[in-house]
Amino acid sequence: MKPQEIARLQGYLKDRFNRPDLSVRGRPNKDDSAEVYFGEEFVGVIFRDDEDGDVSYDFNMAILEIDLPEEPLN
Numbered sequence: 001m002k003p004q005e006i007a008r009l010q011g012y013l014k015d016r017f018n019r020p021d022l023s024v025r026g027r028p029n030k031d032d033s034a035e036v037y038f039g040e041e042f043v044g045v046i047f048r049d050d051e052d053g054d055v056s057y058d059f060n061m062a063i064l065e066i067d068l069p070e071e072p073l074n
Contacts, residue, residue: 001026001034001048009034009046009057036061 001009003026010024013036021039024046033047036059044061 001031005048006034
C-alpha cells in the first residue's frame with residue numbers, strides 16, 4: 001500500500017478504536033497489505049481488495065484462546 005493510503009487507514013483506526021498508540025505499517029515486499037500494531041504489539045493485518053474498481057479493506061486479527069479472560073467481561 002502507498003504511504004498516503006496507510007496514513008488514512010491509521011487515522012481511521014486510531015479514531016475508531018480510540019487508540020492513540022495504534023500504528024499501521026507497510027509490509028516489506030507486499031503492496032496489498034499492512035500490519036496493525038498497538039504500541040509495539042502486533043495485532044493484525046489489513047488486506048486491500050481492489051475488485052472491479054471498488055476498493056475495500058479487510059482487517060484480520062487473530063485472538064489466541066490463552067489471551068481470553070476466564071469469565072466474560074461485562
